[in-house]
Amino acid sequence: MPKLQRGNVELHYELDGQGAPVVYISGFGSHSNDMLSAGLRHSISQQYRVLTVDNRGSGQTVVSDGGSVTLEDMADDIAAVMEHHGIGAAHVLGISMGGCIAMLLALRHPAKVHSLIPAVSLPNSNMGTRSEFLLRSTRLMRDQQLPREIINRFNAVYLLSDAVFQYERFMDAWVNAPDDPLRQSRAGFDQQIQALEGYDIREALQNIHVPTLVMSSPDDILVPPSYQDEIAKRIPGAQMKRYPGGHVFMLLPMYNQQFMEDVFAFWAENTLPLKGAT
Helix, strand or coil, X not given: CCEEEECXXXXXXXXXXXXXXXXXXXXXXCCXXXXXXXXXXXXXXXXXXXXXXXXXXXXXXXXXXXCCCCHHHHHHHHHHHHHHCCCCCEEEEEXXXXXXXXXXXXXXXXXXXXXXXXXXXXXXXXXXXXXXXHHHHHHHHHHCCCCHHHHHHHHHHHHCCHHHHHCHHHHHHHHCCCCCCCCCCHHHHHHHXXXXXXXXXXXXXXXXXXXXXXXXXXXXXXXXHHHHHHHHHHCCCCEEEECCCCCCHHHCHHHXXXXXXHHHHHHHHCCCCCCCCC
């Protein structure tokens, strides 16, 4: 398995496919081999070379005692893995917290970002809101070892739009989905919650000068669309697309095709020379 040591952090990452480079950044608690990431990696790798790094606090990345866990660290980790593989600029797609990291990558390492797609993301921390309450409630349910079916049902309430519940086969699969063997630990949860505290790049967004497509869902309860509206307003020339389905619309079979078509069309409009990916 691909690893890169950065100080006291061992980064796990995946490289798939051939072609112009893409960086996909997963969200809070997610990792390169969960259901959403595996599906996106498969789709993107049909046309591109895609790099996915497990963020500090999730997946198979290991943070030793005393290791720092901030969103800035996570952006720097991705830049380091890109540098390790000779990847110059890439198309960058980040979902939810991954969009925060993607925007920080564009700010801290602008030469590494050719185009930017932050999806259902936010420009500043929403700690102390319903979003944090929902995340902490899910974590508490896991800590108390509630049945997986109950946790899946609770997650559906805030991750899916009302319309999705009419798809009985999909909902049955959602409710009965098995546990993730690489699910986030309690320590990882606490690390990523702390990493979000104090996050605020609203004023800095004006310094992002790459083609940007902001993706939003009016049905999103976890990260309301007002956050994406502000991102689009503050990044010069940013485009906006909206999708039904809720926070994980890109995972849902009824919306995934349109999501992928729009991603590929945006990248095709902003062609990146094929070079520097080993």
